[in-house]
Amino acid sequence: MQNSRQRDYIMAKLDEIDMKILSALNRDASISIPKLSNDLGINLSVAYSRIKRLIRRGIIEHYTITVNEDKLGMTASAIAGINLDPKNREQILDEIMKMDSVRLLREVTGRFDLVVNLRGASLDELHKAVYDIIGKIPGVQHAEVFMEVARRTPVVNYRLQD
Numbered sequence: 001m002q003n004s005r006q007r008d009y010i011m012a013k014l015d016e017i018d019m020k021i022l023s024a025l026n027r028d029a030s031i032s033i034p035k036l037s038n039d040l041g042i043n044l045s046v047a048y049s050r051i052k053r054l055i056r057r058g059i060i061e062h063y064t065i066t067v068n069e070d071k072l073g074m075t076a077s078a079i080a081g082i083n084l085d086p087k088n089r090e091q092i093l094d095e096i097m098k099m100d101s102v103r104l105l106r107e108v109t110g111r112f113d114l115v116v117n118l119r120g121a122s123l124d125e126l127h128k129a130v131y132d133i134i135g136k137i138p139g140v141q142h143a144e145v146f147m148e149v150a151r152r153t154p155v156v157n158y159r160l161q162d
Contacts, residue, residue: 013057017042019158021050022059026156029063074119077148078126080134081112088139095137101129112144123147 020040024031031039037047054060069075084092096105096116104117116134120126130145 014059014160016160017046018050018054018059019160021047021054022158023156025051025060025063026158029065069119073121076120076123076126077151078118078120078123078130079146079148080114080116080118080130081142081144081146082114082116082134082140083142084113085139085141088137092137092139096134099129099133101126 017040021036024036024039033047033051034044037044040047042050051060082092082096093105093114096102096114099118101118101120102116103119106115107113108115116130118126118129120129126147127145130143134140135143
């Protein structure tokens with residue numbers, strides 16, 4: 001975790017071109033550097049050097065793909081809120097992370113201790129994963145499932161902080 005001084009140092013070195021590069025790569029990491037430089041109206045060598053610098057500084061951590069899980073038959077999505085006994089925290093986290101249906105686990109403040117994103121072939125499969133598997137892990141005090149009925153993903157455009 002970085003402190004505010006480290007963040008301010010990193011942000012002081014970024015400019016609008018860096019933010020435009022990050023936004024474009026976030027939308028499509030497979031874009032060619034020549035196309036990216038053309039789309040942004042910058043010199044090819046500038047695009048290459050800026051990307052290398054963003055990688056070197058740890059701002060770009062890795063490139064990845066997005067799998068269309070609907071086309072793999074995993075058309076159901078859910079979010080589970082979990083309350084746990086802190087004495088069993090590590091065991092609970094380990095067990096949940098082993099599950100094939102788990103896509104993301106976040107430890108949070110508020111009503112729940114954990115929020116878990118799940119994906120599966122049916123709502124019934126996810127319901128069973130939450131109540132029959134997660135709910136029966138020793139130390140899980142409460143589990144509640146929220147089935148996804150629609151999803152919208154906004155376009156992310158990075159901007160310099162004021």
